[in-house]
Amino acid sequence: MALSVRKYSGFDLLIIFLSGLVLLFIVAPLLGMLLRTTPGQLFEVSGKPEVMHSIVLTLGVSFSATLVFAVAAVPFAYFLARRTFHGRRLVNGLVDLPIVIPHTAAGIAMLGFISRESVTGKAASLLGLELVGRPAGIALAMAFVSLPFLINAARDGFASVPVRYEKAALNLGASPFRVFITIALPLAWKQILSGLVLMFARGMSEFGAVVIVAYHPMVTPVLVYEWFGAYGLRYARPAAVLFMLIALAFFIVLRLLTHRRHHA
Amino acid sequence: MLEVRQLTRSFGDFSLQNISFTVERGDYFVILGLSGAGKSLLLELLAGLELPDSGQILLNGKDITREKIQRRPFGLVFQDLAIFPHLSVRANIAYSLNKREGKATAGQEKLTAITRDLGIRHLLDRRPETLSGGELQRVALARVLVHDPEILLLDEPLASIDVSLKAGIRSLLRKLHRNGQTIIHVTHDEEEAVSLAGKIAVIQDGAIIQQGTPGEVFSKPGSPFVARFAGHPNFFTPRLEADPESGKPLVRLSNALTINIPPTMLRGKICLIIDPAAIRLFAEKPPAGENVFQAMIREIYPSRQGLEILLDAGIPLLVKYPDAKLPEGIVREGDTVWAMIAGNGILCYQD
Numbered sequence: 365m366a367l368s369v370r371k372y373s374g375f376d377l378l379i380i381f382l383s384g385l386v387l388l389f390i391v392a393p394l395l396g397m398l399l400r401t402t403p404g405q406l407f408e409v410s411g412k413p414e415v416m417h418s419i420v421l422t423l424g425v426s427f428s429a430t431l432v433f434a435v436a437a438v439p440f441a442y443f444l445a446r447r448t449f450h451g452r453r454l455v456n457g458l459v460d461l462p463i464v465i466p467h468t469a470a471g472i473a474m475l476g477f478i479s480r481e482s483v484t485g486k487a488a489s490l491l492g493l494e495l496v497g498r499p500a501g502i503a504l505a506m507a508f509v510s511l512p513f514l515i516n517a518a519r520d521g522f523a524s525v526p527v528r529y530e531k532a533a534l535n536l537g538a539s540p541f542r543v544f545i546t547i548a549l550p551l552a553w554k555q556i557l558s559g560l561v562l563m564f565a566r567g568m569s570e571f572g573a574v575v576i577v578a579y580h581p582m583v584t585p586v587l588v589y590e591w592f593g594a595y596g597l598r599y600a601r602p603a604a605v606l607f608m609l610i611a612l613a614f615f616i617v618l619r620l621l622t623h624r625r626h627h628a
Numbered sequence: 629m630l631e632v633r634q635l636t637r638s639f640g641d642f643s644l645q646n647i648s649f650t651v652e653r654g655d656y657f658v659i660l661g662l663s664g665a666g667k668s669l670l671l672e673l674l675a676g677l678e679l680p681d682s683g684q685i686l687l688n689g690k691d692i693t694r695e696k697i698q699r700r701p702f703g704l705v706f707q708d709l710a711i712f713p714h715l716s717v718r719a720n721i722a723y724s725l726n727k728r729e730g731k732a733t734a735g736q737e738k739l740t741a742i743t744r745d746l747g748i749r750h751l752l753d754r755r756p757e758t759l760s761g762g763e764l765q766r767v768a769l770a771r772v773l774v775h776d777p778e779i780l781l782l783d784e785p786l787a788s789i790d791v792s793l794k795a796g797i798r799s800l801l802r803k804l805h806r807n808g809q810t811i812i813h814v815t816h817d818e819e820e821a822v823s824l825a826g827k828i829a830v831i832q833d834g835a836i837i838q839q840g841t842p843g844e845v846f847s848k849p850g851s852p853f854v855a856r857f858a859g860h861p862n863f864f865t866p867r868l869e870a871d872p873e874s875g876k877p878l879v880r881l882s883n884a885l886t887i888n889i890p891p892t893m894l895r896g897k898i899c900l901i902i903d904p905a906a907i908r909l910f911a912e913k914p915p916a917g918e919n920v921f922q923a924m925i926r927e928i929y930p931s932r933q934g935l936e937i938l939l940d941a942g943i944p945l946l947v948k949y950p951d952a953k954l955p956e957g958i959v960r961e962g963d964t965v966w967a968m969i970a971g972n973g974i975l976c977y978q979d
Contacts, residue, residue: 533699
């Protein structure tokens with residue numbers, strides 16, 4: 365027993381103390397919010413149609429945005445992982461841009477991009493598609509800020525697939541498209557999937573960009589903000605907790621997926 | 629017929645230079661060289677995985693130097709096999725069959741025949757990670773054979789296999805060849821080359837230094853490198869001189885050692901091989917005989933065929949005593965002894 369007890373240096377103790385502070389900082393507010401919300405309040409708020417509508421809208425729009433953009437983003441990530449070209453670093457930097465710019469600025473940019481006066485907006489309305497103040501516009505705002513998470517994860521996934529497998533498949537007469545579908549995609553699938561979950565989770569929690577593009581129909585982050593502004597902290601809290609629990613569920617699913625990868 | 633002309637490709641410090649050779653339909657062509665000599669790169673150039681800086685690859689007269697990988701009729705078995713880890717053995721082998729072929733009876737029959745010939749029929753529903761090295765090797769072979777390659781490219785196919793399984797794979801390759809399959813096989817193992825090759829090209833530092841039948845290459849090596857592969861430790865490329873007294877031909881191997889050779893028509897730079905078993909050692913100077921010289925014993929060590937003695941006669945010379953019994957009086961490393969080379973142990977030829 366005496367052997368298994370390690371002596372801690374002063375520095376070890378300092379690190380443990382600081383680590384504890386950081387963890388506490390993350391957990392305490394969330395836990396506090398959770399503890400101050402009774403199951404009754406949660407039940408009550410989940411019975412309100414506007415809350416459920418907003419949650420369904422948020423999940424649905426983020427999910428659609430993720431799927432629609434994946435069709436282009438996943439091949440793009442494959443291209444970034446496999447090809448060397450001039451300006452590749454620049455392109456990789458551009459992909460990360462939405463992460464670093466303020467999200468309200470992203471929202472303003474997106475609104476300018478899709479407003480009825482813009483080329484995109486005009487083209488969309490010619491096709492009978494309204495963007496501003498519509499789910500489609502919300503999807504674009506969500507995608508703008510969450511796309512980097514999918515592209516980065518997928519790119520890393522493709523990069524971890526040995527090129528030899530793809531060359532072996534080409535040598536067996538497969539077309540590059542078939543190689544992508546049957547070799548690269550399945551072998552990078554776990555990372556792409558976690559990228560999809562990350563993009564979806566990030567998209568549904570977006571407030572800044574979405575609130576500028578569409579205050580209505582109301583996604584849950586906007587709803588929570590409005591309730592807080594109109595009725596105060598106590599009123600907004602149960603809705604925030606409900607939405608947080610749903611987001612947490614997806615986060616756990618993501619962790620399980622990435623965890624499973626190590627056992628596969 | 630595959631014709632490779634002046635193929636050159638640089639890769640950082642390394643380069644393949646002016647590689648030229650011809651492989652006829654039905655040939656078993658072995659490329660022999662140490663690891664890092666550029667053998668794998670050469671196969672990758674043939675298969676189109678890499679493109680050459682210059683030179684040409686002609687297949688049946690058609691230039692395929694820059695043809696797409698998937699359009700070249702070459703079946704490459706990678707050294708690391710590159711079995712698709714997410715697919716079953718069956719799906720790996722059937723990969724080159726498209727959906728229609730895979731379902732059609734012809735495709736299934738081909739798959740059945742090949743997997744039966746390779747003895748892996750019972751493995752079809754297994755996952756690759758459950759297979760042994762020898763089994764994986766056969767799966768990789770089956771996978772390219774299903775695609776009917778005009779030329780089979782093998783990258784060290786026996787390197788990762790247990791000794792006990794090598795004979796099986798070798799006879800498999802021989803059988804494929806007998807059935808008309810053209811094969812280009814890359815290896816570092818001269819035994820493998822001799823046992824399989826119809827033609828050999830020896831590659832060193834990115835260049836082919838000798839090619840021909842195994843008989844030609846191994847009985848008359850043109851360089852110390854090839855001589856080592858051929859199992860000739862005492863290989864020299866001396867100049868031919870004339871004995872100033874008798875006028876007979878002799879070669880000078882070192883300041884201390886000149887060797888009389890049989891009367892010859894050869895001239896200039898020649899290759900000389902001395903059979904290690906034709907050198908005999910004596911404690912005292914032997915009374916008579918040609919090619920008698922003094923040397924120091926550097927090392928004595930046991931080998932599979934008796935004893936090997938490394939002599940220092942100004943140049944290193946290897947001596948073999950198959951019966952593992954040294955003559956009396958010769959016991960220690962460091963001793964100076966007399967040596968004599970029997971006339972029939974000297975092989976001399978023009979490079």
